[in-house]
Amino acid sequence: MKADTNVDARYKFLRDRHGEENPQANGYRLGSFFAREQRVLLSALDYKKGPFLDVACGSGLMLAPLLKEGHMVYGLDFNDDACIAAIQNGIKILRGDAFNMPLADNTIGQIVNCQFLNQQPPEQTKKFIEESARVLKPGGQLIILWRHARSMIHKTSHAVFTFMDRFTGQPPFPQYEHPMQEVQSFAEASGLEVKQKAVTLPFLKRDMICTDGLTAKTIGASLFIVLRKP
Numbered sequence: 001m002k003a004d005t006n007v008d009a010r011y012k013f014l015r016d017r018h019g020e021e022n023p024q025a026n027g028y029r030l031g032s033f034f035a036r037e038q039r040v041l042l043s044a045l046d047y048k049k050g051p052f053l054d055v056a057c058g059s060g061l062m063l064a065p066l067l068k069e070g071h072m073v074y075g076l077d078f079n080d081d082a083c084i085a086a087i088q089n090g091i092k093i094l095r096g097d098a099f100n101m102p103l104a105d106n107t108i109g110q111i112v113n114c115q116f117l118n119q120q121p122p123e124q125t126k127k128f129i130e131e132s133a134r135v136l137k138p139g140g141q142l143i144i145l146w147r148h149a150r151s152m153i154h155k156t157s158h159a160v161f162t163f164m165d166r167f168t169g170q171p172p173f174p175q176y177e178h179p180m181q182e183v184q185s186f187a188e189a190s191g192l193e194v195k196q197k198a199v200t201l202p203f204l205k206r207d208m209i210c211t212d213g214l215t216a217k218t219i220g221a222s223l224f225i226v227l228r229k230p
């Protein structure tokens with residue numbers, strides 16, 4: 001398995017700095033941003049359909065609240081340090097590749113994937129969605145959250161943070177945009193149905209709004225899609 005050493009170095013830096021229980025160790029600039037994304041994600045889960053798998057889980061914080069309710073939660077990541085951190089946070093770990101998961105067909109009730117797509121080019125995004133469709137049980141869900149890289153607020157903050165990272169000598173994060181329509185078309189080509197799509201918001205008192213419209217294009221933070229395997 002080939003790791004992206006630049007990205008690995010970046011997460012190692014963040015984990016050493018913040019500790020594995022802090023979402024900033026997974027690349028979130030603000031804890032409040034992570035809390036909102038987590039709220040949106042948890043609201044879309046169907047709690048009757050396990051087991052749950054967090055693909056590219058980092059230190060596994062996204063689904064950690066489910067552990068308290070006794071759900072079976074797995075995390076998959078290929079980075080050794082991330083896997084160790086996720087185990088320390090109580091997640092059962094499958095070390096592996098999101099594009100070739102070590103899982104049989106039709107075995108997982110729900111897959112979540114957060115802040116991973118922006119590091120992947122379109123052909124890898126397509127492959128990840130096909131692979132998720134393979135391992136999902138019929139009736140299962142794939143829920144994906146990724147940065148709304150075309151929104152004005154995101155473009156501005158990315159430019160500022162990239163400049164600061166360069167200035168402080170930190171390895172940069174890759175940044176692929178992935179409009180909603182692209183992800184939706186990959187999902188439909190893999191036989192998945194779209195159940196819900198939205199944009200999350202950082203500065204209003206609402207967690208999410210519809211994907212079209214000026215507000216989403218201006219201050220939209222993440223794109224969010226819920227897909228169902230028929």
Ligand SMILES: C[S@@+](CC[C@H](N)C(=O)[O-])C[C@H]1O[C@@H](n2cnc3c(N)ncnc32)[C@H](O)[C@@H]1O
Nearest residue numbers: 026027056057058077078079082097098114115
């Ligand atoms: C931005 S972090 C997101 C962590 C977590 N999903 C969250 O939102 O808190 C991205 C994670 O993707 C993992 N990753 C990158 N490429 C991967 C691959 N091909 N297979 C599995 N994990 C991968 C990295 O090791 C890293 O832990």
